[in-house]
Amino acid sequence: xxxxxxxxxxxxxxxxxxxxxxxxxxxxxxxxxxxxxxxxxxxxxxxxxxxxxxxxxxxxxxxxxxxxxxxxxxxxxxxxxxxxxxxxxxxxxxxxxxxxxxxxxxxxxxxxxxxxxxxxxxxxxxxxxxxxxxxxxxxxxxxxxxxxxxxxxxxxxxxxxxxxxxxxxxxxxxxxxxxxxxxxxxxxxxxxxxxxxxxxxxxxxxxxxxxxxxxxxxxxxxxxxxxxxxxxxxxxxxxxxxxxxxxxxxxxxxxxxxxxxxxxxxxxxxxxxxxxxxxxxxxxxxxxxxxxxxxxxxxxxxxxxxxxxxxxxxxxxxxxxxxxxxxxxxxxxxxxxxxxxxxxxxxxxxxxxxxxxxxxxxxxxxxxxxxxxxxxxxxxxxxxx
Numbered sequence: 151x152x153x154x155x156x157x158x159x160x161x162x163x164x165x166x167x168x169x170x171x172x173x174x175x176x177x178x179x180x181x182x183x184x185x186x187x188x189x190x191x192x193x194x195x196x197x198x199x200x201x202x203x204x205x206x207x208x209x210x211x212x213x214x215x216x217x218x219x220x221x222x223x224x225x226x227x228x229x230x231x232x233x234x235x236x237x238x239x240x241x242x243x244x245x246x247x248x249x250x251x252x253x254x255x256x257x258x259x260x261x262x263x264x265x266x267x268x269x270x271x272x273x274x275x276x277x278x279x280x281x282x283x284x285x286x287x288x289x290x291x292x293x294x295x296x297x298x299x300x301x302x303x304x305x306x307x308x309x310x311x312x313x314x315x316x317x318x319x320x321x322x323x324x325x326x327x328x329x330x331x332x333x334x335x336x337x338x339x340x341x342x343x344x345x346x347x348x349x350x351x352x353x354x355x356x357x358x359x360x361x362x363x364x365x366x367x368x369x370x371x372x373x374x375x376x377x378x379x380x381x382x383x384x385x386x387x388x389x390x391x392x393x394x395x396x397x398x399x400x401x402x403x404x405x406x407x408x409x410x411x412x413x414x415x416x417x418x419x420x421x422x423x424x425x426x427x428x429x430x431x432x433x434x435x436x437x438x439x440x441x442x443x444x445x446x447x448x449x450x451x452x453x454x455x456x457x458x459x460x461x462x463x464x465x466x467x468x469x470x471x472x473x474x475x476x477x478x479x480x481x482x483x484x485x486x487x488x489x490x491x492x493x494x495x496x497x498x499x500x501x502x503x504x505x506x507x508x509x510x511x512x513x514x515x516x517x518x519x520x521x522x523x524x525x526x527x528x529x530x531x532x533x534x535x
Contacts, residue, residue: 325359
């Protein structure tokens with residue numbers, strides 16, 4: 151922790167808790183697939199000497215037992231500044247796991263204008279305490295549309311057991327793993343594995359700490375969907391746009407990699423399906439035949455697909471899910487990433503916030519792929535002739 155006397159830390163925290171020395175800046179999150187900003191992370195900044203980092207302030211607050219109060223003040227400021235959040239963007243806010251459930255933190259989340267746009271990033275400063283009521287608090291906020299992200303995956307306490315326990319909607323790659331990725335095959339292999347893992351559990355993977363064009367290109371090549379870092383834009387207020395170099399990079403990548411990304415353009419329109427909330431499915435288990443239809447999609451309280459039940463009553467947990475703006479290649483990759491016994495099951499399709507919109511059936515995806523391949527072959531033959 152940065153060196154300040156105990157009295158100086160007391161003054162810093164008193165000002166921060168009163169909201170006098172706290173500002174919020176926002177850093178954009180870029181979707182590499184569609185080359186646009188899809189979210190912003192809110193970052194607290196304090197009026198402290200330049201050698202004192204924001205993390206130092208939060209550590210000092212924890213040492214004095216007031217970290218939940220400071221989290222609440224920062225959260226209130228972030229949400230207040232986020233009232234003008236650009237349309238179709240999410241707002242990510244950082245919270246200590248043990249701050250959830252504090253009355254001031256819960257009240258701040260309830261005051262959010264649109265809780266479905268809020269992503270709570272659980273930070274890495276403390277391990278999870280399974281007896282601290284975190285699951286209950288998360289369930290309450292998830293029921294109101296708040297999504298959960300796990301920060302700094304690959305460092306600190308963000309081990310595999312933590313990911314499996316929390317089932318986050320967003321996994322954030324630690325910047326230390328991302329930095330130098332383009333020149334490090336081991337990092338590339340790890341990120342490729344995490345990309346596949348995230349896809350399998352229905353989460354998005356976000357690489358933070360992207361500082362250069364080479365690493366941004368490597369992430370795109372590996373299929374990492376989301377990225378954040380100074381290469382795209384520095385944190386600022388209120389909501390910074392992409393830098394000119396980053397914009398040219400994204401436009402150029404979209405042009406050069408269109409065949410790889412699009413694989414013949416969009417996939418077929420997703421088909422409607424019978425949907426049921428998880429509670430209704432639990433109730434129906436005692437009443438065979440209560441759920442009918444070729445497939446029933448089980449939704450959580452956020453409207454995200456969490457299971458698929460076929461006409462025979464066979465249930466597939468955590469179905470693959472792709473976004474409506476994904477490519478045909480993405481949809482097929484999601485289908486093929488599943489265990490062999492589940493590869494012919496439909497793929498769930500969701501909107502930008504992961505809410506279910508319809509099913510993509512493998513036969514229709516393969517027909518679309520065949521049509522695209524035939525069109526490419528025809529164009530190539532015409533060019534040769």
